[in-house]
Amino acid sequence: MAQNTNNKINLSMLLDFYEISMSASYFDFKKDAKAVFDLFIRRMPENRSFFVAAGLEDILDYLDNFGFDSGSIEFLKKQGIFSEDFLNYLSNVKFSGEVWALREGEIFFPNEPVIRVIAPIIEAQLVESYLLNTINLNATIATKASRVAMSAKDRGVYDFSLRRTHGVDSSLKVARASYIAGCNGTSNVLAGMKYKIPVVGTMAHSFVMSFQNELESFLAYARTFPKNSILLVDTYDNLKGVKNAITVAKELEKTGFKLNGIRLDSGNLVKLSKKVRKILDQAGLSYVKIFASGNLDEYKIAKLLKAKAPIDSFGVGTNMGVSEDAPYCDVIYKISEVTDAKGEFSPTMKLSIGKKTYPGRKQIYRIFDDKGMFAKDILALEDEGVRGAPLLSKVMEKGKSIYLSPPIEEIRKFTQDNLLRLPEKYKKLNKAYRYPVVVSQGLKAHTKKALKTIRQRSM
Amino acid sequence: MAQNTNNKINLSMLLDFYEISMSASYFDFKKDAKAVFDLFIRRMPENRSFFVAAGLEDILDYLDNFGFDSGSIEFLKKQGIFSEDFLNYLSNVKFSGEVWALREGEIFFPNEPVIRVIAPIIEAQLVESYLLNTINLNATIATKASRVAMSAKDRGVYDFSLRRTHGVDSSLKVARASYIAGCNGTSNVLAGMKYKIPVVGTMAHSFVMSFQNELESFLAYARTFPKNSILLVDTYDNLKGVKNAITVAKELEKTGFKLNGIRLDSGNLVKLSKKVRKILDQAGLSYVKIFASGNLDEYKIAKLLKAKAPIDSFGVGTNMGVSEDAPYCDVIYKISEVTDAKGEFSPTMKLSIGKKTYPGRKQIYRIFDDKGMFAKDILALEDEGVRGAPLLSKVMEKGKSIYLSPPIEEIRKFTQDNLLRLPEKYKKLNKAYRYPVVVSQGLKAHTKKALKTIRQRSM
Numbered sequence: 027m028a029q030n031t032n033n034k035i036n037l038s039m040l041l042d043f044y045e046i047s048m049s050a051s052y053f054d055f056k057k058d059a060k061a062v063f064d065l066f067i068r069r070m071p072e073n074r075s076f077f078v079a080a081g082l083e084d085i086l087d088y089l090d091n092f093g094f095d096s097g098s099i100e101f102l103k104k105q106g107i108f109s110e111d112f113l114n115y116l117s118n119v120k121f122s123g124e125v126w127a128l129r130e131g132e133i134f135f136p137n138e139p140v141i142r143v144i145a146p147i148i149e150a151q152l153v154e155s156y157l158l159n160t161i162n163l164n165a166t167i168a169t170k171a172s173r174v175a176m177s178a179k180d181r182g183v184y185d186f187s188l189r190r191t192h193g194v195d196s197s198l199k200v201a202r203a204s205y206i207a208g209c210n211g212t213s214n215v216l217a218g219m220k221y222k223i224p225v226v227g228t229m230a231h232s233f234v235m236s237f238q239n240e241l242e243s244f245l246a247y248a249r250t251f252p253k254n255s256i257l258l259v260d261t262y263d264n265l266k267g268v269k270n271a272i273t274v275a276k277e278l279e280k281t282g283f284k285l286n287g288i289r290l291d292s293g294n295l296v297k298l299s300k301k302v303r304k305i306l307d308q309a310g311l312s313y314v315k316i317f318a319s320g321n322l323d324e325y326k327i328a329k330l331l332k333a334k335a336p337i338d339s340f341g342v343g344t345n346m347g348v349s350e351d352a353p354y355c356d357v358i359y360k361i362s363e364v365t366d367a368k369g370e371f372s373p374t375m376k377l378s379i380g381k382k383t384y385p386g387r388k389q390i391y392r393i394f395d396d397k398g399m400f401a402k403d404i405l406a407l408e409d410e411g412v413r414g415a416p417l418l419s420k421v422m423e424k425g426k427s428i429y430l431s432p433p434i435e436e437i438r439k440f441t442q443d444n445l446l447r448l449p450e451k452y453k454k455l456n457k458a459y460r461y462p463v464v465v466s467q468g469l470k471a472h473t474k475k476a477l478k479t480i481r482q483r484s485m
Numbered sequence: 486m487a488q489n490t491n492n493k494i495n496l497s498m499l500l501d502f503y504e505i506s507m508s509a510s511y512f513d514f515k516k517d518a519k520a521v522f523d524l525f526i527r528r529m530p531e532n533r534s535f536f537v538a539a540g541l542e543d544i545l546d547y548l549d550n551f552g553f554d555s556g557s558i559e560f561l562k563k564q565g566i567f568s569e570d571f572l573n574y575l576s577n578v579k580f581s582g583e584v585w586a587l588r589e590g591e592i593f594f595p596n597e598p599v600i601r602v603i604a605p606i607i608e609a610q611l612v613e614s615y616l617l618n619t620i621n622l623n624a625t626i627a628t629k630a631s632r633v634a635m636s637a638k639d640r641g642v643y644d645f646s647l648r649r650t651h652g653v654d655s656s657l658k659v660a661r662a663s664y665i666a667g668c669n670g671t672s673n674v675l676a677g678m679k680y681k682i683p684v685v686g687t688m689a690h691s692f693v694m695s696f697q698n699e700l701e702s703f704l705a706y707a708r709t710f711p712k713n714s715i716l717l718v719d720t721y722d723n724l725k726g727v728k729n730a731i732t733v734a735k736e737l738e739k740t741g742f743k744l745n746g747i748r749l750d751s752g753n754l755v756k757l758s759k760k761v762r763k764i765l766d767q768a769g770l771s772y773v774k775i776f777a778s779g780n781l782d783e784y785k786i787a788k789l790l791k792a793k794a795p796i797d798s799f800g801v802g803t804n805m806g807v808s809e810d811a812p813y814c815d816v817i818y819k820i821s822e823v824t825d826a827k828g829e830f831s832p833t834m835k836l837s838i839g840k841k842t843y844p845g846r847k848q849i850y851r852i853f854d855d856k857g858m859f860a861k862d863i864l865a866l867e868d869e870g871v872r873g874a875p876l877l878s879k880v881m882e883k884g885k886s887i888y889l890s891p892p893i894e895e896i897r898k899f900t901q902d903n904l905l906r907l908p909e910k911y912k913k914l915n916k917a918y919r920y921p922v923v924v925s926q927g928l929k930a931h932t933k934k935a936l937k938t939i940r941q942r943s944m
Contacts, residue, residue, distance in 0.1 A: 040656065042647055042672040043686030051692070051709035061695060101678045107713055147695055154689075158648035159656060188501055189617035190813045192651035193658055197499065197618060199651075215505065216498040219560045227502030230613075232820035233510070235833040236520060236606055239943040250510035254566055262836045262943055348812040354649045354803050361691040374694040377721045484698040484721055 037088055039098045041155040046102065046116075049148045053112045061150050062363035062371070062387055065141040065157055067134075067165070071352030075452040075459045078172050078441060079128040079140055080203045081164030082421065083431040088156055090427050092121040092149075121149050125422035128390075130431070131168075131206055131441035132417055133448055135463050138390045138405060139418060140165070140357075147364065154359045162357045163196060167203040170324075170349040172445060174342055175208030176453055177324035179331060182339030184226050185212040186319060187347020200347045206437050208445070213341070221434055228256040228289045228317065228341075235261060241270040248274045252283040256317055259302075260292045268302050272309045287315035287338070295320075296333040303336040317341065323350065324455050362386055373476035384469060385476040390417040399447050406466035496547055498557045500614040505561065505575075508607045512571045520609050521822035521830070521846055524600040524616055526593075526624070530811030534911035534918050537631050537900060538587040538599055539662045540623030541880065542890040547615055549886050551580040551608075580608050584881035587849075589890070590627075590665055590900035591876055592907055594922050597849045597864060598877060599624070599816075606823065613818045621816045622655060626662040629783075629808040631904060633801055634667030635912060636783035638790060641798030643685050644671040645778060646806020659806045665896050667904070672800070680893055687715040687748045687776065687800075694720060700729040707733045711742040715776055718761075719751045727761050731768045746774035746797070754779075755792040762795040776800065782809065783914050821845055832935035843928060844935040849876040858906050865925035 052059065067077060094102075099117045102108055123145020128134055140161055143150045175183050185204045191197040201217030211224035218225035229247055237243035240262060248255045257274065259267025268288060275285035288306075290298055295318050306314050318330070319341035327340055344350065360383045363371045373385030384405070391404040391414030406412040421429035432440070451459050511518065526536060553561075558576045561567055582604020587593055599620055602609045634642050644663045650656040660676030670683035677684035688706055696702035699721060707714045716733065718726025727747060734744035747765075749757055754777050765773050777789070778800035786799055803809065819842045822830045832844030843864070850863040850873030865871040880888035891899070910918050 036675070037653065039675040039678060040647070040653055041674055042645070043674050043677070043684045044672065044688055045686075046674065047686050047710060047713075048688055048692045048706075051706045052695070054709045055705040056695070059695065061691070063691070098678070101674075105684070107710060151689075151691065154691075155647050159650065159652065162649050163651050186501070188499070188614050189816070190621050191618065192622050192807070192812075193618065193654035194496065194499055195652035195654035213501040213503065215500055215502050215560075216495070218502070219498060219557070225502045225564070227504075227506050229503055229507055230610075231835050232520070232522070232610065232613075232818075233507045235820045235835060236511070236515070236518065236823045238825075246514040247507075247510045250513045251506065251566060254506075262939070266943075344813050348651070348807075350812055353651075353807040353809055353812045357648070359691075361694045364695045366697075376690050376694060480721070484725070 061147040078168035080168040122425035171204035171207035186341040186343035190344040402462035410468040537627035539627040581884035630663035630666035645800040645802040649803040861921035869927035
């Protein structure tokens, strides 16, 4: 029971139609060709200086299970443009390639490969759309959430975005990515269950409104949850709401319990939180915490902290859950090597105006200063012998995952460690700085040579 | 085979934790209470004057299948704060209420209920998060896509957003909502299969780059798809690309076929499309269509048409797929009636600053002018006897859907008919006008009375 009927899907069919049509033509003309693809982000969105990597766990699961079921082949057949041979081939295809990737929680910058795929060209092409979709969402949200969490410093931040995220899948990924990025929990119960993230909640206005009056609703809630009540005080009037919360706190004290907190959800949060803190303290309730919500984001939280608003934690919804000021990254998937008729790999690159790419198999080498802080990255050929810590590691070999995704708490800790090593200026909320990503001599020379060859070939 | 392991989920657990905790307290204190909830959007995003309703099909499916499986109950038990009695109750709960809703494709405005739920208060509360999430995404995208489709006038518009939508579920809903709103198809194969939407595709740069040179790649593709080739010409140089496409078109002609089109994906699309159209026409290829893509949205398409760019159709991705300029709607779910101790319904409303709501059971009555165009809406009590076409209809009774969602083509046609009846000024891309939604005398009086009662009760 209770399984919704519309949520069993074959993710392998989640691709742009051209992945299939190109594959049909590869099948006709270069069935055995192999290729190398890089997935990377072309540029930073406004106000951002770094990205947080996330989404690898889903990608490995997807690649491990890649393949088309008979219903899918039937659907493709009905398009009437694919050969029987090709459809037969498709019905048996699995992902057999090699994958290199940044770990989840790694900090990265534009033009640095997040994922590198080395596989038969058809397989590498077929997985493009899902890989892009997954990295785009996860990196967008992990990056946004890291900003929100950092803006709150030592205060807690909770993901409240479920009602405004883009659909079901996004709500889950947002809860996970924001937890990895430094948030402390989520209101999303399914995400909590699926990913082992702490789930939290207070009460809604409807609860208060369903009782004869506010006090009655607060008392009811506190009786059900004597240890865990956070009372929403703004349904009718914030200050009267606080008065009712105090009455409840005193009632709870009589039975040996303590009111957990109150939630402010509208009005001027600076003035209000200061006033409310004072009223609570004067009532001997300095242990009652103040929780705030209502259209918050990193910019507003930073202002609240600057104005010394005595708020203990924040519920952040919409603006984080859709990354409102930058709802996507310019993520792309570009071929960088392909085998020729003899089966030898040769570099390839795009020359479109403003869209040039680097050919070859690349590695990112991170250089730290003597305090262990990030100093610069070098984008180089993988076999160039550059010093520095290589960031891409092999996660899949011959189509099988060889990387065990760490427990979420470990990924979260890894992210926090990385953010600590990122110099402060790159974490500014309102201004972007360009972190130095240096292109190595070897990669420059390789690019120049490839450019020459491609120009000659295309004559 | 080929089913990914991570996509079977119980949507009923997709809720904010407070829906469960409030329910536990309702269970303790007002287990048998019934309530009426309205789902509506509080205000228009910038530059918009109307919304397009979408998402009802998913909502009915969800409500029809609502319920918690044993794993979910087990998870809730582990939270250690819910009583055995309540968990038993939850394990048997189904949605047994009545639902009123706008049809998909209906045009609506702020404060007009999109959905009204009348149900036992616990059930009505538990379904809140999913209903909000679903209407938010679908209305956001259907509205955005209607703008994009209208900006292109008689030219085709195709959804290319899969790689940048927020996750899997969103990519599907975007393809469906944008088709309903007037787009002509999608690149998303799974969406095409699931919703019977035309699927389309051209080729990617990687295809071109995987061959020795561009001409070779074009010839290969045209041999595989002699009837269906659209050649991407900007990998190396747009005009050289067009020259190669002409060579291919001439080759195809020899075998009795016609090149379908070329795709422009970078550069100045006005200048380029004019130049390319001329070159193609001079080569006797006036039948070869020009397809354009690359960071397009309604604003850019309108400019292209204004500049008379001879583009036949548009592929629109990211900006439509995430509704980049307005990635969410201010959608809320508010209680408007609740039963008292005697089981009688009484109105309730929220008084928070700037967040007041209307109590009671409401209906939207649409008034048309003598040409059949929308003139104004009246927001009234449902039993008030107002003239006009009522927009909310009963779609669910005693927990069972009594509404059969029409075929997608019919919903699409209904949307187009509605958009034609919406006066031009509300369709402007760059400026918003407030469509008249008049609050009826009856609703005003009801609100005033409710306000007085609530203020008295809360003393």
